[in-house]
Amino acid sequence: MFATVSRFATSLMNHMGESTSDLEAEIRVEEIRKAMLGIMIEILDVRTSRPAIWAKVFNVNDIQTLWYLRVDLMALLAEHVGESVARHRLAAVTEIFRGVVPCSQLAKKGVSRAFASRV
Secondary structure (H helix, E strand, O other), X not given: OHHHHHHHHHHHHHHHHHHHHXXXXXXXXXXXXXXXXXXXXHHOOOOOOOOHHHHHHHHOOOHHXXXXXXXXXXXXXXXXXXXXXXHHHHHHHHHHOEOOEOHHHOOOHHHHHHHHHHO
């Protein structure tokens, strides 16, 4: 009987852990989405139509797709504020991905700053 209760408790804890991580992922997606949309709001003229990337960022539901949309966001930012400012602004968004995308996809913290200071 103890083994049955133990298995049940373990199963319940695993299920609760998965729900928590799903909830955390949803919260992180929303946080990243708001940051990306916020940058676009800051740089775009209110009177202009929204770029195609706006709808992509607004509608995406997963971290990986948002990660790859950073490239499009960089292009948009560079077009409006220049590459140096765009790189700096995008670095702040990229930091939000830390812990939710594989470490191999992220540059080390000091590397991006060192690169930016040379440019």
